[in-house]
Amino acid sequence: MPNFSDGAASESDSVVTNAGRRLTRLYILALSTVALLSLGAQWLIQWQLGAGESDSRVINVAGRQRMLSQRLAKAALRIDSRDLTMSAFADDPHTQEELSETLGEWSDSHLALQHGDKSVGLPGNSSAEIERLFAKIEPHYNLMREAAEELIGDSDTLARSAAVATIQEHEREFLSGMDAIVTQFVAEAERRVSQLRRLEYAILALTLLVLLAEGLIVFRPAVNRIERTVERLASLSQRLQAAKEQAERASTAKTRFLANVSHELRTPMTAVLGMTELARGTDDSVERDNYLAIVEEAGECLLGLLNDLIDIARIDADRLTLKIDTFDPLSPVSRTIRLMSRAAEDNQITLQSIEPEVPPPLLLGDQERLVQVLLNLTSNAIKATARGGVEIRCSGTPIDTHSFRLTYEVIDSGIGIAEVDRERIFETFTQVETADGSRSGGAGLGLAICRRIIDAMGGEIQLKSELNHGTRVTFAVTLPIAPAKVIRSPSQNPSSPSRPLNLLVVEDTEVNQVLLRKSLEKAGHRVTLTDDGESACEAYMLDRFDAVIIDLQLPGIDGAETANHLRKISLAAGEGPPPMVCLTAYAEPTIASSHALTFDAYLTKPIRREVLLATLDDFTFQAAGIRRIEDIDPDLLAELTEVFLATAPALIHELKVAVDAGDRGKTGVLSHKLLGQLPYFDAAELLNSVQKLESAASRHDTELSVLPADIWSEFDDLLSKLRASASMPSKN
The missing domain is CATH 1.20.120 (Four Helix Bundle (Hemerythrin (Met), subunit A))
Incomplete structure (x- = not known):
């Protein structure tokens, strides 16, 4: 059942919480920005209204100033009229008062337009152009004002006529100047309105941009996260449901497994106990041998079941070990044929192998595990086949100069497997019912072990089947190609080499130095010991050696580099380099493959004396896992x-x-x-x-x-x- 750990859930919750806080902060920031922009827009509108009112007052006062100048001129004309004598003017207080009031308002307006007057709402912040225009009409204004004051005073007729003439003379210039000032006031007011309108548009655009960014940065990720959370919850629910169903299937399978194991154990045990009792009770040696043969067969059945249980336990605990050795890829096929031929004969079917036209090269791998897989597949094929036969095929394709894709096929003409069972059949404790509802026997572990062995080798296994038309099981693994020199069985008398050799041994570990020196000298060889690559090169230049034994991992330059240096020394001297044997504590096949061109043979520690001597005799290859040496002197x-x-x-x-x-x-x-x-x-x-x-x-x-x-x-x-x-x- 899948393990949904608290640590993973806690980390996921923390990520979700942090993301939520980030989105919340962004949302608050966006809302605050929109609020500030809205407040800014409102302030701008209010300011615009105030500025508009102020501009209106200025324009009105400027227009009124023009009107007052005209009233002033008209009053002066009335004074100059022939019908109005000086005595009459003096006796007409209304005309004098009108002229005085007009002059006062006209003067106040003129100063307020230039310098401002808060009482009437004039700001007085005139532009440079306005000030220039006022300065232009200022002389006319002063002359007209002085002339009007002259009219109001007690002056004689000639002086008043001159004052009226002065007002009339400068009125036109003053009016023209005031028209220009009013026009300038209007233009500046329109320009300010236009600028404010553009600013409003800018604030509106910025607000829309913030809202758009809020949608993209806040709302869309939030919606996406919600969708992902919903999907994750749905997926988790599905996984939990699948895990529950898997656990229920596993529980059912284990219950069935215990029943099967109990049956599988009791059946041969019954035979063992029964036949043992019968053997004790008979004096006929032939009959006793038959009983004991049945006991032996039942014991082998028990041993096979126990081995399957141990294998599945090792695989589940990740303790399956592969013993790497040099082997002929056709050997597992011939061994399987030899071991299963009796079962095929008993079932009255044929069992044959089909070999490739071009024999595959010797490879590095676990031959025993390959035989175990082939035996399981072939046994199942024989049980499922009532007519016809079973074929075992071996083929392969080189991948490069160092590796080979090896393929085996087991083909039968049996009852086949239903589609719903083709994947389930590789699960542990699983058996497939035949057409009549019976089961093939066994604990349901064989195919599960096969798959896991192939997985451990980095390969793959496939099954193709059709009901009533047979089954084809194919598995393929990629293995290193063995070095050019292949191993033979160790000689029967390893202590007697074909001839004494002068050997250079490069080993930095004292225990292995003693072991190698004693083993080789006892076999009649002459040994020169060095403990690193540099001293090995020095010794190599001083003597001729028949072979060199080099530890792969050395202080300073490693074993492979040392071997290459020694080869260069030989080539520089015009000689061929002697065979070089690699020693290492690594048992992985990739080590042998990667150094296949550097060394002529490859041995793993612990060093077995018979293998070492056999290797020196004909430079065979053997790679074995690390284990204790027990047969040592x-x-x-x-x-x-x-x-x-x-x-x-x-x-x-x-x-x-x-x-x-x-x-x-x-x-x-x-x-x-x-x-x-x-x-x-x-x-x-x-x-x-x-x-x-x-x-x-x-x-x-x-x-x-x-x-x-x-x-x-x-x-x-x-x-x-x-x-x-x-x-x-x-x-x-």
């Missing part, structure tokens, strides 16, 4: 123990310091050194811990702190045990 083991006790404590201390400091590079190098030494001693758990530590050091997404907490105490226990076995006092 006691005297050699004692010497290895002594060397290990002398060198390991300092190495372990350096490793601990590197781990505490988080130094991945040094941790990887030191772990690799220990991996080359520990397999010679009884320390399986410690070896596994060091392997995990080396893996963590090589992966930047894994903390070094994932190593087992008791690894250092395991080192102490091993050292104490070795000191006790060597009768050495423990050192604190």
Whole structure:
């Protein structure tokens, strides 16, 4: 069932909360901006109304000033009339009062237009052009004003006539100037109105832009987030429903599995117990042998079931290991034919293999796991086939010079598989019913194991079937091509080489140095030991060697680079380089593939003496996983123990310091050194811990702190045990 962790949910909720807060802040900011713009627009409108009223007053006063100048001129004309004698004027207070009032209003208006008058709402902030126009008419204004004052005073007839003439003379210029001033006032007022209107349009456009941005930045993401949340909730609901259904199916499958396992265990156990009892009760040797054969067959059935259970448990715990070895791709087919031919004969069907026209090259992979997959598929095919036969085909295609795509097919003419069962059949504890409603037997683990083995190899498995027309199961894996020199079985007498060889051994670990030197010298070979690439090159230039054995991971220049340097030295001397054998604690096939052109053979630690000697005899290839060496000479083991006790404590201390400091590079190098030494001693758990530590050091997404907490105490226990076995006092 899928695990919807609280941590993931909490992180998702935090992201949603932060996004919501951000959208809320943006929404408030947008609303505030719109409000400020609206307030600004209202203020602008009010200011515009005030400015409009002020402009209207100015224009009205300016027009009235023109009218007052005309009234002043008319009053002066009446005074100059022939019908109005001086004595009559003096006795006409109305005319004198009118002239005086007109002159006062005219003078006040003239000053207010220029300098402002708050009592009548005139601002007095005239533009430079207005001031220029007023300055232009100022002389006329002054002369007219002085003439009017002369008329109002007690002057004689001639003086008054002259004053009237002065007013009439300058009235036209004054009126013309006032017309220009009024026109300028109107133009400036219209210009201000136009500017204010443009500003209003700008505020309106800015408001619309803010609203548009609010829609794009706030509302649209909010709507999209709501839609995604709804979709996520719907998806989560679907996943929960699917998980519930899957859990229910798993529960049903496990219940059926327990019933199947119980049945599968009881059936052969019944045979074992029954036949054992019968064998004890008979004196006929032939009859007893038949009973025991049945017991053996039942035992093999039990063993197969237990192996399947162990395999599925290992796979579920990610502990499935692949043993990498050189193999012929046709070998799994021939082995499967040989092992399943009896079952095919009992079912009265044919079982045959179809080999490719061009044999595939030798490859690096786990042959036993491939045989296990083929046996499972072939067994199922034989059970499902009542007429016809079963074919096993092998083919492949080179991908490049280092890798090969290997394909196997198991084809039967049986009852076929319904479409609804074709994917489900690869699930654990699953069996498919036949047409008559029966099941094929077994615990329902075989095909699940097949798929997971192929997945572990990085391959893929496919099933094509049609009811009543048979089934074709195809699986393909990509594997490295083995180096040119292929391995043969170790010689029956590895201690007797075909001829003594002069060997250069480049190994930086003291334990492995002793092991290699003793093993090779005991076989009659001459050994020169160096512990790094530089000293190896120096020794290589001083002697001729029949072969070179090089550890892949060396201090300074590594093993591959050292091998290339040695080849260059030979080529510079006009000689062909000797065969070079690679030693490493890595068991991955990619290591062998990547160095296939550098080395002539490839061996993994721990070093088995018979394989090493067989390799030197004909440079065969073998890659094996790290495991303990048990068949080692006691005297050699004692010497290895002594060397290990002398060198390991300092190495372990350096490793601990590197781990505490988080130094991945040094941790990887030191772990690799220990991996080359520990397999010679009884320390399986410690070896596994060091392997995990080396893996963590090589992966930047894994903390070094994932190593087992008791690894250092395991080192102490091993050292104490070795000191006790060597009768050495423990050192604190």
